[in-house]
Every structure is written in structure tokens, then in C-alpha cells.
Amino acid sequence: MSTAASSREARLDPSVFDLPVEKMREGYYTDAYFNHVRAALLADGRHPQVLMQVFQRKHAMLGGMDEAIAILRLCSHDWDALTVHALHDGDRIEPWETVMTIEGDYTLFAHLETVYLGVLARRTLISTNTARVLEAAGGKPIIFMPARHDHHRVQTGDGYAAFVAGAMLGAEIGVTSDAQASWWGGRGVGTVPHALIAAYGGDTALAATKFAAWAPEDFHITVLVDFENDSVRTALEVARALGPRLWGVRLDTSNQLVDRSLWQEMGDFDPRGVNERLVRKVRAALDAEGFDQVRIVVSGGFSVEKIEEFELRGVPVDAYGVGSSLIRGENDFTADIVVSDGRTTAKVGRQLRPNARLERVV
Structure with a gap:
């Protein structure tokens, strides 16, 4: 079977993506407000332990997950201090289904939200559109x-x-x-x-x-x-x-x-x-x-x-x-902090949604 079909056993190596690691780590590609949030937390000496939950709102074929994980692995400020669970590229996903969770000190990865969400949005759009065309054919x-x-x-x-x-x-x-x-x-x-x-x-x-x-x-x-x-x-x-x-x-x-x-x-x-x-x-x-x-x-x-x-x-x-x-089209992803320092802190309508299909990323 093809490389993608065997991705259950092995994800793409992060080096494949040729990421601009230093610029990503500096927040160069990030919406400014995430950089500001991180700076404010660091200035206050606050390091909240959070659970970040990622989802989208359509029936779709997931794409970009290995790339998103590579961004977290290479561009966070301490990958080893994070716990990440995720689905795989090519997985069929439901509206509101949790596709990834990130647990750890929020200041280690707050600057990456824009980037990994953008990757998931773009690649899932392509995978989903292509799957629909292949099915039609x-x-x-x-x-x-x-x-x-x-x-x-x-x-x-x-x-x-x-x-x-x-x-x-x-x-x-x-x-x-x-x-x-x-x-x-x-x-x-x-x-x-x-x-x-x-x-x-x-x-x-x-x-x-x-x-x-x-x-x-x-x-x-x-x-x-x-x-x-x-x-x-x-x-x-x-x-x-x-x-x-x-x-x-x-x-x-x-x-x-x-x-x-x-x-x-x-x-x-x-x-x-x-x-x-x-x-x-x-x-x-x-x-x-x-x-x-x-x-x-x-x-x-x-x-x-x-x-x-x-x-x-x-x-x-x-x-x-x-x-x-x-x-053409859109397939937007959203990330929410749903747990902070052991307490449920999700905004209204964004409760914790556990997903037994998620796998620990090592």
C-alpha cells in the first residue's frame, strides 16, 4: 500500500516540510494577538497548564496533520514538555470532532496557533475536494x-x-x-x-x-x-x-x-x-x-x-x-483552550469533546 495509507504506523518526518523554523518560533507568521498574549503571560510570570482542542465544522477528509505536528515539534519552545494527541492524514472526520489536542504550558506553543490551523485548513480543503472528485469519477x-x-x-x-x-x-x-x-x-x-x-x-x-x-x-x-x-x-x-x-x-x-x-x-x-x-x-x-x-x-x-x-x-x-x-472553498479549523490548570475553562459552546480515535504523538 502507499506511504499515505500506511501512515498509521509512521508519520512524515518533520524535515520533509522544510519549515522556516526560526521565523515560526519568533511568531513571524502568527496573528499578532497570539504573540501579545504570550508576551503578557511571560511578563506576568504566568505559565498556565492548558488543554488546547482543535476541530472543524464539516464532513471532511483530514489533511495537514503531519505538517501541523512538525510545526509543534520543531517550533514550540519545548516539544518534550508537550503532550499531543492527533488523528492521521486521510482520516474521515465529522463536524465538531476533535482532531488534535495539545497539553502543556501555553507559553510554549501559543505563538503557533495561526500556523498549524492554517496548515490544517488548507490541506484538509485539498484532501476533501480531491476525495469528492475521485468518488465522483x-x-x-x-x-x-x-x-x-x-x-x-x-x-x-x-x-x-x-x-x-x-x-x-x-x-x-x-x-x-x-x-x-x-x-x-x-x-x-x-x-x-x-x-x-x-x-x-x-x-x-x-x-x-x-x-x-x-x-x-x-x-x-x-x-x-x-x-x-x-x-x-x-x-x-x-x-x-x-x-x-x-x-x-x-x-x-x-x-x-x-x-x-x-x-x-x-x-x-x-x-x-x-x-x-x-x-x-x-x-x-x-x-x-x-x-x-x-x-x-x-x-x-x-x-x-x-x-x-x-x-x-x-x-x-x-x-x-x-x-x-x-x-476552491473553505474548511476552517478552530482551536480552543478548554482546560486550564486543571479546571474547565472553555468558552460557552466550546466544551471539552474527548475523542477515542486520537493517538498519542511520540
């Missing part, structure tokens, strides 16, 4: 493609959060940059892009041939076929040119365009973008010429809802490329 491979839609610094953790979702569901997921794959030792995957096609004067078959001449034998060569907005013709040209070297074709027609193959069929369906009829026409054309082994990958505006519709209708898609929808 019914086990078909997913290509995780949001790298171009967000800052490069989020790639490593986001890629791992997506990988965790795939491992938990036993589904194949590819990522598009080496950064996204780095925490589990993978590598980025990709198709023959529009840029290479343009570099060869808009000749998709020629660009694909040149790419295949360069590519290692183990590459799954997949070619975008919408450059001239004539996906059926282009898919056949590429299949003829590459033969058995072609793993798949990727349909990526803009939602503002209608593929040339559909121009005479409009009227009873929405012909824009990558739609059911376009996929079926490409599949039929490939099969008719004996290219039934060539897979069809679709991308461009695919969400959980659109994938569910395709699967319900049995559209012959072999893999989905999903981008910006995987990083």
Missing part, C-alpha cells in the same frame, strides 16, 4: 492540475494532500509538477501542451512526434487535440503518427468554443467546451480506425458535478484533469 484516474491557479509555495503540501486522498480511496491520482510529488518521491506528469504545438507552427501531429522522440519509454504520452478546434480530426492524425506510443488524447476545448465536429449538430444540447457528444465522436472515430487502445482524457472546467453527470451518462472518459475547483 468512480475509480478512474484523476490528474491534479491546479498548480497554475495558485502560488507556487502551496504546491508541495497541496500535492501531498491530493495524494493522501487517492491513497485512502485506492484511486490513481497524478500531479503535474515535481514539487507536488516531492513529499512521497513521485514526479510530475503532463501532456503534450499547446505551447509545443504552437512551437511547431500549430501542427499537433508533428509536435507529438517530436515529443515522442524525446520522451523516455515509460512516459504515458498524452496529447492535447483541441489546438485547431477540430478534436476528431486532430486525434486521428496524432494516433496515426504515434501508433502504439500514444497513451491518450486530451480534450480541452474552451467553454467559449464549439468544436468543429459539432457545427452541424447544434440545437438540442449545449455544444460548448468538452461535452458528452464531443467525447463520443472522438471515441467512435478512434475505434473505427483501430485505435481503441487510445485513452481519452478530458479537462477544462470539470467539477464534482460535471464528473458525476458524465459518469451517470456513461460518457467514455478514461481520466479526468481537474484544476481550479480542487482549491
